[in-house]
Amino acid sequence: MAYSGHLSLATDQLISFAGWFFLGHVSSPTRPFNSSILISGFTGGQLAPVHLLLPHHPRRQPQAHPGSPQYLAHRRAIHISVVVLYLLYTIYEADWQLQRTGDFYRLLSIPLDADERTIQSRFRRLAAQFHPDKLPPTVTPAASATATAHFMRLQLARDALVSGPRRFAYDRFGPDVLMPRWSHCLTVHDFVSHGFLHLYLPFYLSTAAFMFLANLAGYMTWGRYWRWLAFASMAAFEGRVISAPELPFVVARVLNPIFRVLGHPPYLPFQAVVVARKVLVAVFVALQQVAPLLRPPMKTQMSEAERLRLLVERQEMLVMGAHMKVGKLLEEELRPFMGDGEALVELQAKLEERHVRNAIEEDGEVRAAVERARAGTRGYANGSLAHGELQVPLEVDSPGIQPVDQGHLG
Template identity: 30%
Template sequence: MSIIQYGFSLVVWRLLPSITTYTLRTIHLTFPTLLGRTSPPEGSPEWERHYSWLFNTLGGAYFLFTLSDALDVGTNYYQVLKIAPDADEQALKLAFRQFARRFHPDRVGPQGESFFIEIRDAYEAFKSPLKRFAYDRFGPDALHWSHCTTPSQFIHYGIMSSLGFYVVSSIVLVACTFLGHTHPVTYWRYLHLVFTAIYELVLVLSPVSAPMAPGTRPQLAATLFAAPGARSHTSALALAWPHRAAFQHVRLLHKLFISVQLALGSFAHAVLPAAPPLDGAQSAMIARARELGEAAEAVKRETDAHVNTLLHTMRGARSDATFPFTGAAPDAPPADDAVAALAAELEDVVLDARLRAESVRLGSVVEQSVARARRRHARQAKERALAEEVARVAAAERERAAAERDYWTAGGAYQHGNGSARGSPVGSPRRGVVGYIRGRSRSLG
């Protein structure tokens, strides 16, 4: 596509929304006649749906038309001779002989002389592996680069010649971005440009299609992308068009880039709609976040100033050049007394911070220890009281047993008034002791 064609395509894409609106109005005027119902009003959801369908249909049809034009990259000398780009020298010689028998000026007349001379010159150039290497990558123009004598020189000169396309494309994209035409699709524009540049480098630096002359191999290409002797252009484009040379694939990439970029400008709102406007709560949240960020930045600057002042204080006497201690520190060594004083202060600060941090945990540990000690003392006192009471009761029981034993040993029996004898005297110590023990056990728990 020429510059005029690109300009025409740009105008069509810019006028496509207006064309769609006019066409949709014309169609809606025929609604009562064709469908028997009134057309939807402009701005209604049904109108917007019809507009989207029609716009996508017209835009898609025109985009396919531009793609069909972009796919036309002309023919190469290999296609004219009807051989593959990786044909060897014998196949090339045989193909040229067949071409000469068919298209020699003596057969076709003077009108085919210029075309025959062009193919003959190309055949003579192809006898040189270096010329063929250059033609595969940069097209017929490379056959006239007489100042290039090595593969690296051809690659360098060819890449520098292609930079103009990417420089102009980058300037246009940056200009569109800064002029206010920002959209989520802008990211994909730059990504497409980078992909095109990388793919072109892969095609240009691919291995040679025919053996090079001894001592003249393209070291950079063979080292970066494939082993020497591999088939050239083993890419997706080569699979689709196996008889095309690398320079034709590069032309296709450039034309596709321009066609896609022109289409993205119109399809952006349909494919990637803009983000909805923020409501009041979201705007307030964003404003608050910005305020917090500014406050954090102010705190950071203030902290940096204080730290800088403290560090400069360690450098000895201040000078007018660094006042108020926010500039570069002087070259004088640090004052020993200032360093010692600062170290002592820092030790006190660290110790105080540790004590404050440990105070809560230490206090809880002390309270728990005191509570456990009090419970242990109360339990021990209760056990001692119970042991003393049991010992006292046991002593009383022993005294009672001794009294009974003495009574029975004396051989007497206590006689009641009616003359009957009892086994123990009235008010026997045994019954009193047992009742006392039961009462004390209940009182002690």
């Protein structure tokens, strides 16, 4: 069998997770993933062919400049697509490897619920075909060696499945239970205890230590809660698989019925664990690399000097816009006088006079004096002011009316 055991599986998972963690550390929301850089290089640095796959783009090659919002958005889409597709490929590759390796049930061509009598009967028929003594004398040495090796695998399969405790252990830990270090196990409790201590605990303790140290070092900060939740869920799932007498519900009632319809071989418990661990690694990678890109950009805190600078720049832009608008309005007003020099000179004099008058009227002291004069005039006209209280003489503009001498008013 090409499958090398559960311990090598744990090592493979840790190496895979460490490699993806390194790529996640190199990558960040502001520093795209290396694979997107490779794709950018293959497309000439402008991401032109990739634009054809994105929505709202006709069949053309827009040149998005590096650093522009369009360029960053498309590069982010490439990053997410590459990571997600590769994660799906790793899960498919794990399933393909399991199907290529096979298992003892498929080797003997028996169902998963076959009893001991069915297993022995099937083995005798296969032994009559592949036993070295049954081979014809004209067979080549290479074919004889192949048949002998196949017969030995059939014997291993029969020995593993006819024993109740060993069959229970094989379904949950794989062919590793046939190794010499498992030879002291005789009961189901022995097999489960050995697998728990030598396979289950080393993998999850080493993975938890790696995650904890990475968090202390300031890495893997995105989705920390969900990462630990996925890790705990996977540990509970595998603990349920290696200790329960039946398959988990999701495998027995969901995956295996779908596999029967699709013609895919059903999963044994240890095969479900292999794929579930790949899914766990995929969740870790998605939280490390994809999740930060799906979140809106965080607003950074600005210092007081930066805030004032932005405010001044905004005011300058508003003043420039108002100046341009006033200039256009003035140009429209002066359009009828264009070409008439005397009219322009007269208009300029009138504007200067109006400007001076407005400046005088807007002066605070002048406005206060005018208000006092108006108040005094109203009080004298109403008879509320005594003789001599009116300090500002009235101007009489009507012809024939002479100013009243205040000395004769008594």
